[in-house]
Amino acid sequence: MKYPAKKLYLLPAGRCLVDASALDTRLAPGRLANLPIWSYLVETTDGPILVDTGMPESCVTDPEGLFKDTEDEGLIVPQMGSQDVVTRILDRAGYQPRDLVCVVSTHLHFDHAGGNRMFPDTDIVVQRAEYDAAQAQDNYFDCCKDPSLRYRFVDGDLELVPGVTLLSTPGHTPGHQSVLVKTEKTGAVLLTIDAAYVRGNFEDGVPFAVKSAVDAAKSIARLKDIAKAENAQIFFGHDAAQAIAWHAHPLHY
Secondary structure, eight states: OOOSEEEEEEEEEEEEEEEGGGTOTTSOSOOEEEEEEEEEEEEETTEEEEEOOOSOTHHHHOTTGGGTTSTTTTTEEEEOOGGGSHHHHHHHTTOOGGGOSEEEOSOOSHHHHTTGGGOTTSOEEEEHHHHHHHHHOTTSOGGGSOTTSOEEEEOSOEEEETTEEEEEOOSSSTTOEEEEEEETTTEEEEEEETTOSSHHHHHSOOOOOOSOHHHHHHHHHHHHHHHHHHTOEEEETTOHHHHHHSOOTTSOO
């Protein structure tokens, strides 16, 4: 079967030390886990689409500065080199910001929307509920919710272009969205993003850091149904073991 999305690339965007209790809230705080950060590039018949923009460039020179004097100081430590800045990642994939159909912001946390300001002339597709939450709450960084950017608001699920569907999956944040991509080579690939950090959150019900545990559980149950119906391969948001098992750019799905 031919699918309209030609290729899906996993783009490594640095790593981040995070307290392991974020992945399993049953754990006592104090041990840091080293997690992969991702952007994703989808080549479609409409043109290239970038999903998420990684961490802000400031994390290259001042990795601890973003969280200084916050409740997360010492619990979240970005591990980012200059090669992990989103525009350099995109350049290695053969594209410039002007080439993109749009950027999809799955949610507005620093490790997913930190590079959004580097796309001032590109539509940024985000759930309206997520944008509203970010503007109303002080736990979203300014670099991730800049009101001057070209936001394109979505309310619920949307087939963005043929082969790329945005799925409303609140829980981790109020307006979180996951992405279902159907490619010519692989078929359906479900990017849970942070609807499930790791396989255990998704398959075994391991509790993790979320805004609403009730919504998160509903979103995971829904994604399981979608994955089964689409016979989809599933890629989790920050699964270190999966990052080794799956292949990143320049290979594709």
